Amino acid sequence: MRTCKEKAAEWGISERTVTYLCNNDRIPGAVKEGKSWKIPDNAERPADKRVKSVNDREPETAAEKKVLPIGISDYIRAQSEYYYVDKTLLIQEFLDKKPLVSLFTRPRRFGKTLNMDMLRVFFEISEEDTSVYFRDKAIWQCGEEYKKHQGQYPVIFLTLKDVKFDSWKATIDKIRGLLQAEFGRHLELLESDKLADYEKDSFSRILDGKANEVELTSSLENLSRLLCRHYGKAPIIIIDEYDTPIQEGYTKDFYDEITGFMRNFFSGAFKDNRNLSYGFLTGILRIAQESIFSGLNNLTVNSVMDEDYDRFFGFTREEVGQLMDYYGFSEKETELKEWYDGYLFGGVEIYNPWSVINYIAKGCIPQAYWVNTGKNEVLEDVLKVATEDITEKLYALLQGQRVVARIDQNVVYRSLSEDPANIYSLLLVAGYLKAPRRELQSDGAYLCEVSIPNMEIAAVYKGEILSHLLQIGAITRSTANMIAESLYTNDLKKLQKAITEYMDKSISFYDTGAEGFYHGLILGLVALMDNHYKIKSNREAGDGRYDIGLIPRKNKYPGIIMELKWKSGLSEEALAALSREALTQIDKKRYMTEMHCEGVERILKLGIAFSGKNVEIEAEI
Template sequence: MQIDILPNNVYTVGDDKRGYVHMKSCKQMAMVWGISERRVTGFCKEGMIPGAVKVGKRWQIPDDAKRPADKRIVTGRYIKSGVENEKKPLPVGISDYIRAQLEYYYVDKTLLIKEFLDRKAFVSLFTRPRRFGKTLNMDMLRVFFEISDEDTSRYFTDKAIWKCGDEYRKHQGKYPVIFLTFKDVKYDSWEATFAKISGLLQEEFGRHSELQNSDKLEKYEKNYFEKVLNGQANEVELSASLQKLSKMLAIHYKKAPIIIIDEYDTPIQEGYSKEFYDEIIGFMRNFFSGAFKDNSNLSYGFLTGILRIAQESIFSGLNNLTVNSVMDEEYDGFFGFTESEVAEMLAYYGASDKEEELRSWYDGYFFGNKEIYNPWSVINYLSRGCLPQAYWVNTGKNEVLEDVLNTATDDITEKLYSLLQGDRVIARIDQNVVYRSLAEDPANIYSLLLVAGYLKTPKKELQGDGAWLCEVSIPNREIAAVYKSEILSHLMQIGAMGRATANKIAESLYAQDTKKLQDGIGEYLKKSISFYDAGAEGFYHGLVLGLIALMDNQYRIRSNRESGDGRYDISLFPRENKYPGMIMELKWDKDLNDEELDALSAEALDQINKKGYDTEMREEGVADIIKFGIAFSGKKVKIRTE
């Protein structure tokens, strides 16, 4: 037997029968198998790993070795029949394909490669919400297609793409690849943004250092390469970097490269929000045009992003761009988790009994015709011991929302409140709007909310102009929580004071403390609105809905529904019998004194009884019902209860 020591402490063991086999240390294999180094050493000592050899004082293991079965009895979360069933850890925040599929539980999305090779789109743009697996999928494409000194086919031999035949396998490892991700390019100025992009290009040029010594490139090309590599290229020179690098790679390898740009629109969104939109658009237009428009040194191009709305200003004239959005059926199951993938994951971790809870919190998206779960939230839910929380809301928010919400009309505001109550609203979804038009037409808010992951489309119909007429609704309980923290708070302009007041109102309802409730609403009115805001009953209706939205864990909140002989304003249906039901009737009039305001609240309370607004609630078995007559005039409020 022959043992050779190679760089990086990798041993190669060979003999006439086996040839050469790459070896790993116990520590490296422990990371791959997700167990302790001590356990791996124990397996070696017991002769449970075929091919393991001891070199000096350390064991070396073939890197394709399978983890031995372990019969020890242990305690823990996922145990079946008293036998330990060690599980791979969950890939929280992992977007490196090699690491994800080697060391973690990996949901196989490699058939995305087959789908692409079947369609052979020259340049593909995939638009999906944040944290839906875009970066991991793009890195998978890079590893699959990229020429490498390492045999990277081993990362796919046990995946679905490998079973599809030689027609697809022959593309593996055959292309030079340019890969950039802009997901972290989030800065307040163009200068800082350009510096970050320059640094990313330096790193990518450095990844192709073989070009420095290529005998196939001209001297001026090498000089340009060195200039970028040393961080000396100016804005104009860098705007042509993708075009020039693709040409150099094509000459060196005699094969046109693949260009992958992940989260292309992140710096553009920042530019729009931070007021350097013209600078970023001017740069990106030339940057992408050189890469994807009339580039003879390109095999294929892939881009991902959240929004499609920069297409007009950046990709104008790019006729070979194929856009795949949340509305399209193509590639609909490759971003996010499908129902079957989630069921398999739950079974693997012994948590199949949590399927219903998981569905209510993180399911509900529709991409094309497929129902999709939020992958980030599913992974975090399982990794936190099946604790349901709004994980996605903490991954960063879309700042463009603020600009759009500032333009929301009364009609849009009312619809947003309706969505929060679980209703569906009709909306026109136009995927071709550009950033500058968002503030011009407030109705674009629905298009933005849909592609950003805040809405789903249970029903849709394509129109003649390419837009969609849709029924939209909130996908799940997690996004309902997001609405409260991001959208509802903005609409109500709830700052630190406002949120404290909203909490006080929720507490007063819970404690059935009418005086505290009146004080809380009055405090909010005095500190948060002007007399010009207080215009009509609809305004106060929306305000109260917003303030009591924090109660939706205990109550199902309904608004403007028929019951008895009329339509009540707001009802709170208890989710558990220990809570009382609540009915609110709101009245408003101008310039009322305290006595008149008190009389108006009495009239509101009397209307609840006369119209029988409690009929619906009693039919659902709620016996204990509190009735509120609430009267407003300017910044004053009076509440009567029964």
């Protein structure tokens, strides 16, 4: 066994570097005896960490066809071992435009982290020839003016996508650990003869995890200065999913702490930093109102509304066609399109990449794969603050309609409580809406027609609505199951009982007698009845206008017509009479005419009467 000092002499690096490598389990077989490390005689110097796979795992056995990259955000691994959709022309577009600092805002799981790792591998200086990872890619065919940038810059790379904790202490501890790991990728600085000892000592405080919060806020600025001094070239700084800890701070009540930290953290890295070649950030939202980027006038924002870089996050129609051909599922393209297409980024139609690869990997079984990749806090917050107008528009969206909304891309999460109308902006940037038509306004906002992108997102809406109803106690799981089972078995009496129970529960949780109650009722039924019905309200039929009609999408399900009446201060007997009056009106006004014209013969008629918190339902099958 050798000492750290002996191995340092053998490998031509400092003793401090060898000690760091031992502390971080980078030298196999090293054991600690007291305060010193002992290293096997035949131990080899650890490889350069600046370009290696994030996972550092052994390659998997190659299959006849490359496997799909589910959850792979490591560029080297993705392009060599998996089916890789080539997005390297992002590099060309960036080098053509040369913005100093770029922010890409896209929904989660749309390839942001993989693209940022691709940029890291392309630009980063390395002992390894990393051009081999690009020679068969589109960027290598673009000419020498692009290839000359490959492997020429020191790179600082941080991904904050896993900074999801319940407290500020845990959050800052995680950020400290991420910085420690990133500093550990640049151990060459400890050997540099261009840095002073005090600078190496400061560097070592981050390496050892001893830096306080103030030192952490200036860590990116300091690291960029040291890298610039060592290499004689300013580094590229990449921050992936910058807003994940900010969102957690909002939901977990340490918002002021995280925004205060990030303001200083980013300011040192990107604002007036002479030691910066280029900066890249990704996230879901642009947190401009919180002054996270205060004074950062060199920031170029690329959102879902912008045409720049619109092809590089998510899959295009052509890329999906090639993918389906490769795996032999071309006949499933129509179904895949209905479920996972429909996003509009700039001027390009985009498929959800996470859902597409999961759909193919599961043998083309359509499910809401995207919803399982993270929380849907945006929809949860929307349902909590939804006004009557918003509830009505959500109902229209679920029916496949478009609604007009003002979209402000600078909106933040806490603005929901200030103005619930901001929900459409949040839903759009987070991937829950698309904007087929939009018109830029003088204040920088857009006036848009928005709609739900596809069947997967419609399923997400319905799932969140049902979850909301269960959470507030407006419905029980047994009632929800009863509705689903009665539809499946075509048991109309059981369906009548389930709807009666649903109405009885719901009446206690909505503003009775107000129009908003009826729309809340409709929205709940959409969630409970899944995709079985087209739900319409206040439609002309026969000799009048019915209140609510549920028209089955398949003939095996019954139609449902509801006539609702409300009066205050009614006795139990008078309320029952009012429900019978409502039921009689359905026949008298011939409300069934529309459904009969569509071939629906079996119709469940419900006369529903309200008075205060009391409800009475008269039914006829």
